[in-house]
Amino acid sequence: MPGKLGIIGGGVMGEALLSCLLSKRMYTPDAILVSDLSHERRQLLIEQYDIRTTHSNREVIEHSDVIVLATKPQVFDSVARDFSGIVVSESPLVISILAGVSIVRLEQAVPGWPVIRAMPNTPATVGCGMTAIAIGSRAIAEHVEIAQQLFSTVGEVVQVAEPLLDGVTGLSGSGPAYVAIVIEALADGGVASGLSRTTANRLALQTVLGTAQLLQKTGMHPAVLKDRVTSPGGTTISGIACLEELGLRSALIEAVRAASSRSRELGNQ
Numbered sequence: 001m002p003g004k005l006g007i008i009g010g011g012v013m014g015e016a017l018l019s020c021l022l023s024k025r026m027y028t029p030d031a032i033l034v035s036d037l038s039h040e041r042r043q044l045l046i047e048q049y050d051i052r053t054t055h056s057n058r059e060v061i062e063h064s065d066v067i068v069l070a071t072k073p074q075v076f077d078s079v080a081r082d083f084s085g086i087v088v089s090e091s092p093l094v095i096s097i098l099a100g101v102s103i104v105r106l107e108q109a110v111p112g113w114p115v116i117r118a119m120p121n122t123p124a125t126v127g128c129g130m131t132a133i134a135i136g137s138r139a140i141a142e143h144v145e146i147a148q149q150l151f152s153t154v155g156e157v158v159q160v161a162e163p164l165l166d167g168v169t170g171l172s173g174s175g176p177a178y179v180a181i182v183i184e185a186l187a188d189g190g191v192a193s194g195l196s197r198t199t200a201n202r203l204a205l206q207t208v209l210g211t212a213q214l215l216q217k218t219g220m221h222p223a224v225l226k227d228r229v230t231s232p233g234g235t236t237i238s239g240i241a242c243l244e245e246l247g248l249r250s251a252l253i254e255a256v257r258a259a260s261s262r263s264r265e266l267g268n269q
């Protein structure tokens with residue numbers, strides 16, 4: 001991908017994108033400028049990735065062909081003010097990963113510039129991310145191509161209509177946290193059954209990874225895989241009966257719904 005990349009907000013997600021884009025050689029360190037208000041974050045990013053950083057969002061805006069907004073949604077109004085009055089010869093593409101902040105609000109903040117909203121997730125750090133993008137009214141095919149290229153470097157990409165991004169946020173955006181809890185809890189179960197913590201962690205992690213890969217590689221429906229593991233009168237059905245009684249399915253459904261609705265709420269603030 002050509003040109004200069006600017007990232008406003010070098011926190012968890014800004015760093016996740018940055019580290020994978022560098023390791024996949026999509027950008028060289030000298031083509032990236034990151035702004036962050038935190039001196040500690042800037043120092044860490046310089047030491048870790050040998051990139052340039054600044055405290056000034058305006059410097060990033062003036063420097064970049066593609067600008068990724070990666071601050072918390074709660075500080076969006078302040079970041080939006082940094083765009084006002086900036087004159088550029090060619091409008092940069094603005095890609096926002098902020099949960100909830102609508103394309104309309106983004107387009108008002110960057111008058112005349114193309115905007116794309118994206119919802120990536122933290123496995124992007126290791127090139128296994130899942131990102132959904134929604135296209136703003138001023139973005140043309142060339143901008144969509146840039147966003148597709150950028151996020152396909154860090155994992156998979158789907159395009160959705162903007163109203164669906166709240167559901168995406170509740171599922172794949174927040175999902176790594178749910179899956180991490182599942183892995184931790186499976187390992188706890190192993191420890192409760194007498195396994196060492198190290199062995200239990202290893203078993204839990206590889207079980208989740210292997211199951212996901214099996215489903216992905218074969219295209220098998222999850223219910224079919226569940227049935228294949230479950231012998232009549234065997235061990236698995238006892239475990240499944242327990243999960244059903246304690247409501248794992250509805251807990252996960254409600255978790256995705258609650259996170260999606262919080263994403264909508266953040267957008268209305």
Ligand SMILES: NC(=O)c1ccc[n+]([C@@H]2O[C@H](COP(=O)([O-])OP(=O)(O)OC[C@H]3O[C@@H](n4cnc5c(N)ncnc54)[C@H](O)[C@@H]3O)[C@@H](O)[C@H]2O)c1
Nearest residue numbers: 009010011012013036037038070071072073097098099120
């Ligand atoms: N963490 C995730 O899993 C994830 C996934 C998808 C999308 N997102 C979205 O990414 C955004 C960032 O989330 P995060 O988890 O990386 O948060 P974070 O708090 O780790 O990072 C935000 C960074 O922005 C900096 N910052 C604060 N105000 C600033 C300002 N005015 N100008 C420049 N920098 C400023 C902070 O110092 C911090 O380093 C959020 O909008 C979130 O909705 C996060």
